[in-house]
Amino acid sequence: MNPGKASGPAVRIENLDKHYGTFHALRKVNLSVGRGERIVVCGPSGSGKSTVIRCINRLEQHDGGRITVLGTELNDDVANIDGIRREVGMVFQHFNLFPHMTVLENCMIAPMIVRKLPRTEAETTARRYLEKVRIPEQAMKFPGQLSGGQQQRVAIARALCMQPQIMLFDEPTSALDPEMISEVLDVMVTLASDGMTMICVTHEMGFARRVADRVVFMDGGEIVEEAPPEEFFTSCRNDRTRQFLSQILGH
Amino acid sequence: MVSLLRNQKVRNALLQVLYVGALAALVLAGVVIARRNLAEQGITSGFDFLYKSTGWDVNFSLLPATANDPYWWFFLIGIINTLFLGTVGLMLATLVGTIVGLARTSSNELARLLGRTYVDIFRNIPLILQVFFWYAVITHLPTPRAAHEAWGMMLTSRGLYVPIPNVGAIAFAAAILAVIAAIALPVWLGRTSRLSQPFGERLGIQLAAAATALATAAVILALGRLPDLPLLDFPALQGLNLKGGLRIPPEFSALAIAIAIYGGSYIAEIVRGGFKSVGKGQMEAALSLGLSPWRVFTLVRLPLALRAMLPILANQYVWLMKATTMGIAVGFTDFFMIVALTINHSGQTLETIGILMAGFLAINLSLAAIFNRINKAIALKGNQLRA
Numbered sequence: 001m002n003p004g005k006a007s008g009p010a011v012r013i014e015n016l017d018k019h020y021g022t023f024h025a026l027r028k029v030n031l032s033v034g035r036g037e038r039i040v041v042c043g044p045s046g047s048g049k050s051t052v053i054r055c056i057n058r059l060e061q062h063d064g065g066r067i068t069v070l071g072t073e074l075n076d077d078v079a080n081i082d083g084i085r086r087e088v089g090m091v092f093q094h095f096n097l098f099p100h101m102t103v104l105e106n107c108m109i110a111p112m113i114v115r116k117l118p119r120t121e122a123e124t125t126a127r128r129y130l131e132k133v134r135i136p137e138q139a140m141k142f143p144g145q146l147s148g149g150q151q152q153r154v155a156i157a158r159a160l161c162m163q164p165q166i167m168l169f170d171e172p173t174s175a176l177d178p179e180m181i182s183e184v185l186d187v188m189v190t191l192a193s194d195g196m197t198m199i200c201v202t203h204e205m206g207f208a209r210r211v212a213d214r215v216v217f218m219d220g221g222e223i224v225e226e227a228p229p230e231e232f233f234t235s236c237r238n239d240r241t242r243q244f245l246s247q248i249l250g251h
Numbered sequence: 252m253v254s255l256l257r258n259q260k261v262r263n264a265l266l267q268v269l270y271v272g273a274l275a276a277l278v279l280a281g282v283v284i285a286r287r288n289l290a291e292q293g294i295t296s297g298f299d300f301l302y303k304s305t306g307w308d309v310n311f312s313l314l315p316a317t318a319n320d321p322y323w324w325f326f327l328i329g330i331i332n333t334l335f336l337g338t339v340g341l342m343l344a345t346l347v348g349t350i351v352g353l354a355r356t357s358s359n360e361l362a363r364l365l366g367r368t369y370v371d372i373f374r375n376i377p378l379i380l381q382v383f384f385w386y387a388v389i390t391h392l393p394t395p396r397a398a399h400e401a402w403g404m405m406l407t408s409r410g411l412y413v414p415i416p417n418v419g420a421i422a423f424a425a426a427i428l429a430v431i432a433a434i435a436l437p438v439w440l441g442r443t444s445r446l447s448q449p450f451g452e453r454l455g456i457q458l459a460a461a462a463t464a465l466a467t468a469a470v471i472l473a474l475g476r477l478p479d480l481p482l483l484d485f486p487a488l489q490g491l492n493l494k495g496g497l498r499i500p501p502e503f504s505a506l507a508i509a510i511a512i513y514g515g516s517y518i519a520e521i522v523r524g525g526f527k528s529v530g531k532g533q534m535e536a537a538l539s540l541g542l543s544p545w546r547v548f549t550l551v552r553l554p555l556a557l558r559a560m561l562p563i564l565a566n567q568y569v570w571l572m573k574a575t576t577m578g579i580a581v582g583f584t585d586f587f588m589i590v591a592l593t594i595n596h597s598g599q600t601l602e603t604i605g606i607l608m609a610g611f612l613a614i615n616l617s618l619a620a621i622f623n624r625i626n627k628a629i630a631l632k633g634n635q636l637r638a
Contacts, residue, residue, distance in 0.1 A: 059535050085541040096536035099631045100554050110540035144633020162540055
């Protein structure tokens with residue numbers, strides 16, 4: 001199995017279904033993300049947007065439909081799951097850094113164990129990405145000694161150290177103090193301009209307007225609307241979308 | 252004057268003085284009353300009795316013991332017996348607790364049910380009943396003539412007989428220390444930052460250290476070997492009884508099993524709590540990086556769970572260490588029983604109780620100090636966000 005060599009879209013989601021007990025979390029979701037494409041997913045809480053991207057790297061198991069990532073179908077085959085997780089990085093709302101490791105170790109652990117990189121090479125890569133997220137001087141500190149914004153940038157660096165082809169962002173700025181949001185968004189904008197395939201669940205509409213190729217609006221476990229940002233913000237067709245936008249852009 | 256009394260600092264100082272004064276008066280009164288009572292009963296106080304021979308024997312000792320040995324030697328035997336029982340009991344309890352605790356956090360329903368049943372049963376039966384139960388079971392094992400035999404060991408109603416090397420006591424202890432060093436040194440070498448070699452490239456040094464320590468142990472054993480005897484002393488039937496080897500008496504086994512099973516049920520809960528306290532987020536992050544479930548466990552889940560467990564575990568260890576005094580119930584000559592026997596024979600109640608308390612304080616404070624150091628060394632740095 002060697003994800004990434006095959007052509008075709010980066011992620012293809014077809015008729016995705018997901019239940020939590022009796023709760024129908026996702027209803028026949030269809031989404032295709034091309035290579036190098038930047039997608040912003042938004043929607044009210046409970047709309048299923050996080051669930052969709054958590055299905056892409058199998059943090060959640062879907063129970064209907066098909067997910068194909070970099071040409072590999074995501075199924076019960078452990079080799080497929082491992083292969084896809086190697087190529088798909090994820091950034092979480094609450095950073096989820098490993099608190100018992102230094103920033104540098106956080107960034108080195110997966111490349112050394114999963115990619116079998118020698119230590120020196122892993123350290124060079126880690127320092128390069130810490131430079132990229134603009135905190136090279138914090139390498140020897142522990143996550144608990146950093147601010148929220150710094151921690152989130154470490155989390156981005158940690159994911160990038162695996163040199164993934166796709167990056168998933170699950171509300172990366174929602175747990176941050178307002179003055180720290182921009183430092184994280186700046187890093188994400190840089191990443192986007194480097195041509196990374198990105199799927200971002202976020203409510204930062206400024207970010208969506210600036211970097212997204214497409215904005216996807218979800219509600220009640222369905223994709224309600226899908227459009228390029230300028231069209232999405234100016235002439236959305238759906239009532240639910242309009243209502244949502246008026247709520248978050250109202251102030 | 253009145254305003255001085257209203258000053259907070261003056262008040263605090265005054266309270267301290269009163270408190271210390273009251274405490275000193277209490278201690279002084281105790282000593283005076285004790286001396287007068289002892290004098291009335293014609294008992295001389297003091298620690299001279301420590302150098303007299305006891306005139307009685309102990310039923311289990313890792314050190315050579317006869318009725319001619321002085322009291323201080325018997326106290327030492329008692330402390331070593333308590334430490335031996337405590338160490339074996341704590342290690343077994345930790346093993347049982349880890350297995351049951353992991354079963355309780357497992358995703359397997361049957362394992363969870365078994366774990367819960369275990370904890371519910373053994374945590375709720377008093378330790379002393381469990382000691383008596385295991386003692387009854389063991390003393391109803393077959394007689395030496397019909398002993399269960401395995402790997403040179405013999406299990407009988409008179410105890411478990413294990414082969415021991417024919418080596419001098421000091422050499423044997425030194426060899427054990429060398430074996431412990433063979434395990435501890437590589438671990439330390441792998442973690443210390445005092446070496447110039449980077450982490451992960453120290454396998455050679457670690458192996459060399461372990462090999463050296465093991466070789467030292469072998470040399471010590473060879474040098475300390477008792478002349479004209481085979482290297483290993485196997486137990487064998489002689490008449491109606493077994494001779495040779497080391498006899499682990501039923502009292503010891505019963506206590507060790509009871510502490511392992513009872514302590515294990517408490518430790519299982521600590522282990523479960525530790526694993527539950529690890530945020531799901533950290534494990535998801537590790538999975539999303541492509542680490543295998545086993546790596547997620549050893550690199551993230553276990554280290555974080557251990558940090559949550561250690562402080563409570565230290566508490567439990569101190570508690571279980573004190574529970575070894577149950578030995579007196581079945582007649583195991585632990586520290587407490589030696590003290591009780593000494594009181595009966597010498598009448599030096601206050602002094603021996605003092606020694607007993609000082610001994611347990613020393614044991615448990617050392618245990619606490621060790622755990623505090625470990626805790627401090629591995630404590631998470633900075634503020635932790637719980638997600």
